[in-house]
Each structure stands twice: as C-alpha cells, then as structure tokens.
Amino acid sequence: MKIVIVGAGIVGASVAYRLAQGGAEVVLIDAVRVGGATSSVTYAWVNACEKLASEPYYRLNFAGREAHARIAAELGGDDWYPRPGVVQWQDAEAEAGGVDRTSSEEKFHRLQGWGYPVQMLDPAELRELEPEVDPASYGDRPVILYSEDGWCYAAQYAGRVTAAAQRHGARLLIGRVARLNIAGGRCAGVVMEDGTHIAADHVVNCSGRWANEVLGNPADHLPLKPTSGLVVYTAPAGIGLTRGLRTPSVNLRPDGAGRLLLRAGDIDKLVDxxxxxxxxxxxxxxxxxxxxxxxxxxxxxxxxAMRIAIRPMPADSYSAIGPIPGITGLHMAITHSGVTLAPLIGEGLAQEILRGEEMAQFAHFRPARFYSGVAA
Ligand SMILES: Cc1cc2nc3c(=O)[nH]c(=O)nc-3n(C[C@H](O)[C@H](O)[C@H](O)COP(=O)(O)OP(=O)(O)OC[C@H]3O[C@@H](n4cnc5c(N)ncnc54)[C@H](O)[C@@H]3O)c2cc1C
Incomplete structure (x- = not known):
C-alpha cells in the first residue's frame, strides 16, 4: 500500500514511522524541513494531568504518555524524553475564591483515582527537592508533584523517528504540496507546487495549522481556531533546577545545555x-x-531567544484524527497537544489504515463531528 504523509512535524514523523514499520510504501513530504514548524516552538510537556475537563480527552492523552514511553524504549529516546517530574501549585486566592475550576486537592484526588502518577508534597519536601525555588512563591500550601512527567524535545524526536522510518524504506521529500488530488469522493494522492502528481492509495494530512490549505476545497475544511504562543529561552543559566514548574505566573522547565524555557497562558493571549x-x-x-x-x-x-508559533487547534479544542466523511483514501491528524499525542496517533493510524482496526481512544475525536449530518 502506498501512503503519502503531508507534514513532517512530530505528528507526521510518528505516522510515517509506524506505517513504514508496518510494511507500507511511505512518502513523507514537508515544505520546509523535519520538525521545523510548530513542533520546534512548543513547551512540549507530555501530560494528561492538564486535560481534566473531559475524561475521554484525558484518557487519550494518558495513552499518549504510554505511547511515548514505548517509542522511547524502542528507539533509544532517553535523550529526547526526559522525565524528571513536574511540580504544580495554583493561586491561593483563586483557589480560596473558587475561581480555579479545580483546586489542588480536588485535582490530586481526581488524578489519583484515574491512575496518574501524582503526589502531594508539603513545602519542606519541595524545598528539599528544588532548593533554588523561592519558598515565598508557593508559601505554606502543599504542591502537586507529577513524579513521572517530563517533556519531549520534539524536533529531535521527529528527526530520529523520521530516520527510523527511512530505515524501514520511507522516502522523505522536501517540497510543498499544492493540494490533495480529490475527485469523485476519493483522494488519489497529492499535487506538488511544481505540478508533479504523486499517486497514493492513502494520504494522511499531518500539516498542522496549514491543514486547510492542503485540503483545498473550502467545503472539506476542518473548523480551526488557531491560537498563538510565545516561548522564551534563557541564556545558559548554570542553576540546579531539574523539574518543570507549573505555577500561577509562569511555566518553566529546563531545555538542555543549561537553558530554561518559559511560557504563560495570559501572555499568549497578548501575542499574535x-x-x-x-x-x-x-x-x-x-x-x-x-x-x-x-x-x-x-x-x-x-x-x-524568543519564538512565536500558532497552535493547530480544531474549533472545539479537541483532536481531529481520522477520515473526513465522504472522502475515501484520506485521514486527518490535526491536534493541539500534538507533542503528547504524536506517538499514539502514529500507532493508531497505522492500525486503522493497514489493518482496518479502529483505535478505541480516537472514537470521540473523529473529524466527522464537524461535518453536518454526521453524528459525533
Ligand atoms: C507555545 C506552545 C506550547 C505548546 N505546549 C504544548 C505542550 O506542553 N504539550 C503538548 O503536547 N503540546 C503543546 N503544544 C502543541 C504542539 O506543539 C503541537 O500540537 C504540535 O507541535 C503539532 O505538531 P504537528 O506535527 O501537527 O505540526 P507541525 O509541527 O506544525 O508540522 C506540520 C508540518 O507540515 C508542513 N506543511 C505545512 N503545509 C505543507 C504543505 N503544503 N506541503 C508540505 N508540508 C507542509 C510544515 O512545514 C510542518 O513541518 C504547544 C504549542 C505551542 C505553540
């Protein structure tokens, strides 16, 4: 089976690897380079603990963490997926005033019940773990430790996983896809910007925030609500912090070679x-x-350094993984939390396309929910 994958970000690279490993003849196409778009400007926390609003979405992301552990073990990914733990505390006033949707205590108990590796630490324990964090910032309240959480160096991952796909015979092509070749309700391949047609039995659209440009026909478009994000890299800092910090004012974590990576949700709302x-x-x-x-x-x-990116975000904030109704030979894989989900999307789409077996975790997250007359 010949399969074209459009987009070699973390999602497309993962899909290419699992399909090539499963015996498909894979062509992975990117307009610029492997892992060079949103996947290189991301906070990249691999987690499900921030996904409490919907249990199916939590379960999807939890399975994403497990798929990360599998691919890291398979391809020697300890260097792209460090898991030193992440510490979180919330705003005391917001919690007391019921402003936060979930207090630390509630969050801890819900996650514990759902099987997440989580602990409550008292302030003295946090001081011992991370002595360079100013104790005034967390005060006398307990904090949450996600003891097995970590982050993924997503461009590094995409490069290594693409190389692994190539060892299974996948071809990497750098060039821009002008449009999908869709006629009579069937996607038969892609048309490149220079007019070349590449035929395929199946196409997977992993082009992130550019998904609709690749789709072409406005009637097929996936409703998106892209949001902007700013990340800041410090100069090499020479400090001893090892864990990620998720705090009311800023999220920060080590980013290799002594640098820290910073971001915050309220700041993201101010950037374009x-x-x-x-x-x-x-x-x-x-x-x-x-x-x-x-x-x-x-x-x-x-x-x-400072970098800015636009998140690929389906209109309801949840993932869009699977076919578009009325078009055969085409799958979409467009999602926020793509760093967390990429290895699972790779496994799931390979299983669905090569063996016709549906991935249970994808059931709530099909693109079909956006197309009229089709039940979610
Ligand atoms: C500030 C910020 C913080 C984030 N934090 C997290 C987090 O903590 N945890 C988490 O899991 N996720 C996080 N995300 C989301 C995550 O980074 C994205 O979901 C993920 O990187 C998307 O990967 P992708 O492969 O779908 O897209 P991309 O990496 O953008 O890849 C798409 C690729 O498609 C290619 N392409 C586009 N058009 C064409 C075309 N016409 N022809 C050929 N190729 C094309 C592009 O060149 C690109 O390489 C964050 C995102 C941002 C911006």
Whole structure:
C-alpha cells in the first residue's frame, strides 16, 4: 500500500514511522524541513494531568504518555524524553475564591483515582527537592508533584523517528504540496507546487495549522481556531533546577545545555503568531521577570531567544484524527497537544489504515463531528 504523509512535524514523523514499520510504501513530504514548524516552538510537556475537563480527552492523552514511553524504549529516546517530574501549585486566592475550576486537592484526588502518577508534597519536601525555588512563591500550601512527567524535545524526536522510518524504506521529500488530488469522493494522492502528481492509495494530512490549505476545497475544511504562543529561552543559566514548574505566573522547565524555557497562558493571549517574535519583547521580558521571582538565581541571566508559533487547534479544542466523511483514501491528524499525542496517533493510524482496526481512544475525536449530518 502506498501512503503519502503531508507534514513532517512530530505528528507526521510518528505516522510515517509506524506505517513504514508496518510494511507500507511511505512518502513523507514537508515544505520546509523535519520538525521545523510548530513542533520546534512548543513547551512540549507530555501530560494528561492538564486535560481534566473531559475524561475521554484525558484518557487519550494518558495513552499518549504510554505511547511515548514505548517509542522511547524502542528507539533509544532517553535523550529526547526526559522525565524528571513536574511540580504544580495554583493561586491561593483563586483557589480560596473558587475561581480555579479545580483546586489542588480536588485535582490530586481526581488524578489519583484515574491512575496518574501524582503526589502531594508539603513545602519542606519541595524545598528539599528544588532548593533554588523561592519558598515565598508557593508559601505554606502543599504542591502537586507529577513524579513521572517530563517533556519531549520534539524536533529531535521527529528527526530520529523520521530516520527510523527511512530505515524501514520511507522516502522523505522536501517540497510543498499544492493540494490533495480529490475527485469523485476519493483522494488519489497529492499535487506538488511544481505540478508533479504523486499517486497514493492513502494520504494522511499531518500539516498542522496549514491543514486547510492542503485540503483545498473550502467545503472539506476542518473548523480551526488557531491560537498563538510565545516561548522564551534563557541564556545558559548554570542553576540546579531539574523539574518543570507549573505555577500561577509562569511555566518553566529546563531545555538542555543549561537553558530554561518559559511560557504563560495570559501572555499568549497578548501575542499574535502572524507577527515576528521580536514585536513581543515586552511580553518576553515580563515572562523573564516572573521567572526571576521564582528563581532568584536567574537575576543576571538574560533572554537568549524568543519564538512565536500558532497552535493547530480544531474549533472545539479537541483532536481531529481520522477520515473526513465522504472522502475515501484520506485521514486527518490535526491536534493541539500534538507533542503528547504524536506517538499514539502514529500507532493508531497505522492500525486503522493497514489493518482496518479502529483505535478505541480516537472514537470521540473523529473529524466527522464537524461535518453536518454526521453524528459525533
Ligand atoms: C507555545 C506552545 C506550547 C505548546 N505546549 C504544548 C505542550 O506542553 N504539550 C503538548 O503536547 N503540546 C503543546 N503544544 C502543541 C504542539 O506543539 C503541537 O500540537 C504540535 O507541535 C503539532 O505538531 P504537528 O506535527 O501537527 O505540526 P507541525 O509541527 O506544525 O508540522 C506540520 C508540518 O507540515 C508542513 N506543511 C505545512 N503545509 C505543507 C504543505 N503544503 N506541503 C508540505 N508540508 C507542509 C510544515 O512545514 C510542518 O513541518 C504547544 C504549542 C505551542 C505553540
């Protein structure tokens, strides 16, 4: 079976690997390079603990964590998937005033009941684990430790997994897909920008935020609500922090070679991913100010780089994985939390396309829910 995958981000690379491993003749196409788009500008926390609003979505992401562990064990991924743990505390006033949808206590108990590796730490225990974090930032309240959580160096992962796909015979092609070749309700391949047709029995659209440009026909478009995100890299800091910190003011984590990576949800609302990151210097400095309040050792550490990206986000915020009704030979794999979900999407689509066996975790997340007359 010949399969074309459009987009070699973390999602497309994962799909290419599992399909090639399963015996398909795979062509993986990217307009720019492997892992160079949203997958290179991401916080990349591999987690399900932030997905409590919907149990099926939590279960999907939990399975994503497990699929990460599998592919890391299979391909030697300890260097792209460190799991030192992530510590979280919430805003005391917000919790007391019931502003947070879920308090730390509630969150802990719900996650524990759902089988997540989670612990409550008292402040003295956190001081021992991460002595460089200013205790004033978490005060006298217990914090949550996601003891087995970590993050994925997504571009590194995409490169290694693409190389593994190539060892199974996959071909990597750098070039822009102008459109899918869809006629009579069947997708028969892709048409490249230079006019070349590449025929396929099946196409998987993994082009992230560009999914609809690749789809072409507006009637087939997937409703998207892309959101922008700003990430800031510190200069190499030479501090001892090992875990990720999820705090009311800023999320930060080590990013290799002594750098820290910073982001915050409220700052993301102030930026526009269609503009250059350099337009948002003030917002980047604000992230840095918040990070220094947590980690006084960052006092003289400057910003080394700032990057901006647009998240591929289906309109209801959940994943869109599977066929579009009325078109055979085409699957979509468009999602936020794509770093967490990529290895599972690879496993699931290979199982569905090569063996016709549906992946149970995808059932709530089919693109069909967006197309009129088709039940979710
Ligand atoms: C600030 C921020 C923080 C995030 N934090 C997290 C997090 O903590 N945890 C998590 O799991 N997720 C997180 N995400 C989301 C995650 O990064 C994305 O869901 C994921 O990177 C999407 O991967 P992808 O492969 O679908 O898309 P991309 O990496 O964008 O890949 C799509 C590829 O398609 C190619 N392409 C596009 N059009 C064409 C064409 N016409 N022809 C050929 N190729 C084409 C592009 O060149 C690109 O390489 C975050 C995102 C952002 C921006």
């Amino acid at each position: 991913g269609h503009r250059p990151a350099s337009d948002f210097r003030d917002q980047a400095e604000e992230l840095m100010r918040r990070a220094r309040a947590l980690l006084p050792a960052l006092r003289d550490v400057p910003i080394e």
